[in-house]
Amino acid sequence: MNPTVALAIIGVVIVLTTAFGLFGVRKIRMSPQQFIVGGRSFGAVFLWLLMAGEVYTSFTFLGAAGWAYGKGAPAFYIICYLTLGCTIGLFVLPLVWRVARQHNLLTNADYFATCYQSRSLGVLAAVVGVVFLIPYITLQLTGIQILLRIAGYGSIDATVAAGLAFFLVVIFVFFGGLRGAAWASLIKDALVLAAVMFAGILLPIQFFGSPQNAIDQVMKLKPNWMTLVPGGGEFGTIWFVSTILLTGCGAFMWPHAIAATYSAKDEKSLRRNLAGLPFYQIMLLLMYFAGFSALILKPGLKGQEVDQSFMLVVQEHYPAWTLGLVGGAGCLAALIPAATQILAAASLISKNILSTRAVGAGEGNQTLLTRCLIVGVALLAFGLWIFEKATLVGLLLIAYSGITQLFPGVLFSLMRQRPSALSVVLGILVGIGLLVLFAAEGMTVLSGLNVGFVALLANAMTVLLFWRAGSRP
Amino acid sequence: MDDQRDADGGARPNAASLCVAAIPFCALVFGAFLANYSEPRIAGLPFFLAYLIFWVLTTPAFLWLANRLLERK
Numbered sequence: 001m002n003p004t005v006a007l008a009i010i011g012v013v014i015v016l017t018t019a020f021g022l023f024g025v026r027k028i029r030m031s032p033q034q035f036i037v038g039g040r041s042f043g044a045v046f047l048w049l050l051m052a053g054e055v056y057t058s059f060t061f062l063g064a065a066g067w068a069y070g071k072g073a074p075a076f077y078i079i080c081y082l083t084l085g086c087t088i089g090l091f092v093l094p095l096v097w098r099v100a101r102q103h104n105l106l107t108n109a110d111y112f113a114t115c116y117q118s119r120s121l122g123v124l125a126a127v128v129g130v131v132f133l134i135p136y137i138t139l140q141l142t143g144i145q146i147l148l149r150i151a152g153y154g155s156i157d158a159t160v161a162a163g164l165a166f167f168l169v170v171i172f173v174f175f176g177g178l179r180g181a182a183w184a185s186l187i188k189d190a191l192v193l194a195a196v197m198f199a200g201i202l203l204p205i206q207f208f209g210s211p212q213n214a215i216d217q218v219m220k221l222k223p224n225w226m227t228l229v230p231g232g233g234e235f236g237t238i239w240f241v242s243t244i245l246l247t248g249c250g251a252f253m254w255p256h257a258i259a260a261t262y263s264a265k266d267e268k269s270l271r272r273n274l275a276g277l278p279f280y281q282i283m284l285l286l287m288y289f290a291g292f293s294a295l296i297l298k299p300g301l302k303g304q305e306v307d308q309s310f311m312l313v314v315q316e317h318y319p320a321w322t323l324g325l326v327g328g329a330g331c332l333a334a335l336i337p338a339a340t341q342i343l344a345a346a347s348l349i350s351k352n353i354l355s356t357r358a359v360g361a362g363e364g365n366q367t368l369l370t371r372c373l374i375v376g377v378a379l380l381a382f383g384l385w386i387f388e389k390a391t392l393v394g395l396l397l398i399a400y401s402g403i404t405q406l407f408p409g410v411l412f413s414l415m416r417q418r419p420s421a422l423s424v425v426l427g428i429l430v431g432i433g434l435l436v437l438f439a440a441e442g443m444t445v446l447s448g449l450n451v452g453f454v455a456l457l458a459n460a461m462t463v464l465l466f467w468r469a470g471s472r473p
Numbered sequence: 474m475d476d477q478r479d480a481d482g483g484a485r486p487n488a489a490s491l492c493v494a495a496i497p498f499c500a501l502v503f504g505a506f507l508a509n510y511s512e513p514r515i516a517g518l519p520f521f522l523a524y525l526i527f528w529v530l531t532t533p534a535f536l537w538l539a540n541r542l543l544e545r546k
Contacts, residue, residue, distance in 0.1 A: 073509075076525055080501050083529045087498045090536055091486045212517025219511065219519070226511045226519035237505040245502060271543070275536035281529045288522075 002320050006151040007161070009324025010331055014165055017187045017332055018172040024183030025176050032366040035177035036106045036347045038263035046182045047273045050260045050340075052280050053185030055082060055251075056192060058143030058334035059396070062307045064284050065199070068291025070306035072225035074235040075288060079281040080244040085251025090274045093252060094267045095414050107344070108258035108406070109352040115413040118421035124428060125406060126352035129255040132402040133345045134377070136254075138385040139396050140338040141166055143307075144331050150311045151327040163382060165331060166338070170378040173339040174371050178263060181340045188332040193283065195329035198322075199310055200286020204293045211289040218292045232448025239445055242453035249456065250404030255344035256337070342381070346373035398439055401452025405431035408460040422470030423463045431459030490542040497532040501525065 033039050042050065060078065067075030096111060103114050108129060113122025144165055148158035173181060204211040218225055229236040252261065264270040287310075294309035298316070301309055311330070314323050350370040408431075409424040434455040438446070446454050508524035515523035 073521060076522060079529050080504070080525060083532050084498060084501060087494050087532065087536060090494060090539065091491070095485070210517070215517060215519065223511070227509050227521055228505055230509065237509060240505040241502060268544075271540050275533050275540055278529050278532040278536075282526075285522075285526060 003152040003155045005320035006153075006324035006327060007148070007156075009321060010148065010151055010328040013191065013325070013328030014168060014331055014335065017184050017336075018168060018176075020187055021172060021176050021180040021184030025180045028179060030177055030367050032106060032347075032351075032370065033104070034179065035367050035370060036343065036351075037259055038178040038182065040101065040263060041265045042182065042263040042269070043265055044269045044272060047260070047264050047269050048276070049185040049189060050178075050182045050263065051257070051273060051277060053181070053188060054254075054256055054260060054337050054340055055277070055280070056189075056283065056333060057337040058140055058147070058330055060284065061192065061196075061287065061330050061333045062143060062146065062311070064287035065291035065294065065310040066307035068288040069295050069301065069309040071235060072222070073228045074240065075291070077240055077244050077247070079284050081247040082251055082281060083278040084244055084248030086274045086277045088248060089252045090271060092410060092414065093261050093274065094271055096258070096410065097261055097264055097267060097270055100262045105262065106259075107348050107351050108253070108255050109348055111258070111413075112406075112409060112424070113352070115418065116409075116421035116424060118425075121409075121421045121425055122352050124425055125409070126348040128402065128406060128428065128432070129348045130345045130353070130377075132399040133255060133341050134381050134384060135396060135399045137338050137341050137345070137377075137381040140334040140341075141382070141385045143334040146308055147311065147327045147330045147334075150308060150315050151323055153315065159386075165335060166382060167378065169335040169339050170342065170374060173343050174374050176339075178259060178340065178343060181336055181343070182263075184332075184336050184339075188329075188336045191325070191329040192333050195326045196283045196286050196290075198326065199290035199314070200283075201289070203310075203313070204289050207293060207297060211293075214289060214293045214296060217296050221296070232445070234445050236448055238448030239450055242448075242450040246404055246450055246453040246456055247400055249407040250400055253403050253406045253410065254341075255348055256340040259340070259344050259347070342374055342377050343370075345377045346370050349373050349377070398435060398452075401435050401450075401455060402432060404452060404456055405435075405459050407456065408463050412463060419463050419467045420469055420471035423466035423468070426466050426469070427459040427463040430462045431455040434458055485543075487542065490539040493535055493542060494539040497528045497535045500528045501532075504528065 028034060064075060064078050067078070099105065099111060099114060105111055105114060107126065109122045109126035112125040113119055141162055145158045145162040148161045148165070149156065152158060172184070176183070200211065204214045208214040208217065215226070228240055232238045251257070261270065290310040294313045297313050298309060311327070314326050347370050350366060350373050354369070405428050408427055412419050412424065432455070435452065438451040438455070443451055445451065504521070504525055508521050510521060511519040513520055518526065
């Protein structure tokens with residue numbers, strides 16, 4: 001086995017894709033509107049690429065197979081929550097988009113500041129966004145490191161290589177902005193689609209005759225693998241239901257998902273997109289097949305190793321070039337979403353946390369400031385990653401629960417009689433306070449419910465309780 | 474601002490569209506309670522997975538219909 005072949009292919013794939021993305025935007029002048037939300041001009045195709053591109057990150061790629069391998073039926077939550085997210089989004093996001101269009105909003109924090117006429121709430125929403133985006137970005141780095149280590153057949157530790165790939169993408173988003181990311185998603189999606197079809201169809205057919213036979217073998221080995229434990233245990237039915245509701249509400253609360261929403265050129269493109277997006281979940285079904293196949297072919301992986309399961313099967317049974325292409329697709333699935341996440345975090349800081357007036361109102365200045373902050377956010381995420389690799393999976397669970405605390409504020413903003421800004425602030429603080437408490441206690445379920453869901457309910461109840469608090473009569 | 478938001482008569486959620494979208498939504502949410510079985514197998518898939526996949530893939534049809542109901546003035 002030759003490690004240089006697979007690694008070289010991954011390198012070429014990443015460089016070509018970023019070059020393609022930059023080529024796509026070579027003649028575009030980057031005003032803040034253009035840089036952060038693509039000039040609000042994306043039609044159905046671009047919007048599809050961007051939204052689907054953000055939803056399918058390396059953790060969908062590795063994690064869906066990993067959970068199918070390590071947990072079985074609880075993994076099915078991934079196909080459910082994105083579908084619920086699209087259904088909720090269909091009713092919520094067009095109204096958010098309309099406010100954004102009217103007031104030229106750039107970030108999700110802008111939306112809070114505008115709807116509730118409170119700059120402080122905007123700052124709080126921005127802080128929440130940045131704080132929970134950073135662990136998500138570091139997670140992508142872990143994904144890249146896993147892929148590069150496997151592609152190098154264990155000959156390199158891949159920390160440096162992952163860092164190099166990461167900073168290439170930082171340079172890419174520095175110049176390309178959101179539109180560059182949408183262009184790059186074109187290649188990324190094509191490669192990921194090919195890799196997923198290989199992993200979920202060709203691989204099971206080759207070893208078992210069909211994906212269904214792979215499932216038969218898993219069920220012979222573990223008869224209860226395809227159903228949930230009924231009731232309130234960890235990963236039981238109650239956990240499943242509360243988790244898909246929680247993450248369904250949170251799916252489009254991410255700052256980068258809101259930026260993608262703003263980039264729509266009209267409401268119709270946005271709504272049609274959300275209606276069609278669940279079709280994409282079929283890719284995840286294929287990743288389950290890949291995970292189940294890996295469970296038979298390479299049993300015995302434990303803990304965080306399960307995320308590597310299907311890549312290890314590819315490494316063992318296929319030539320280096322196949323490993324390189326699949327690994328390259330996986331790396332892109334980490335890098336392109338990381339690019340939009342870094343961009344969203346940087347725009348939150350430049351637009352909402354630092355006052356733009358401080359650096360002059362010029363549009364060029366704002367783009368420049370956002371670009372500088374891209375480098376800052378990337379360095380921060382990279383630093384965190386170097387020091388805190390071990391706790392990342394725990395961090396992601398908290399991050400998803402954390403970002404969802406913005407949902408009640410968005411939902412209540414759609415009502416004719418809105419709650420006061422103070423009540424929304426209190427709700428977010430109560431929700432996040434509870435999450436910190438649960439995390440400190442090491443709790444993930446409370447009488448069967450996902451603790452994030454409990455925090456979300458407490459958040460909404462707080463807003464209802466203090467509905468008029470602090471509002472002028 | 475509220476008036477401006479409602480004035481263009483665009484897609485404000487209405488009862489009909491919400492009901493249509495609620496069908497696959499509820500089917501998925503309560504799926505864990507209703508369909509948490511391995512048997513019968515459907516097209517080789519365990520029943521629970523087949524049930525979820527069925528509702529995920531029919532969701533676009535329901536959302537398309539909900540869209541039509543939203544767009545109708």
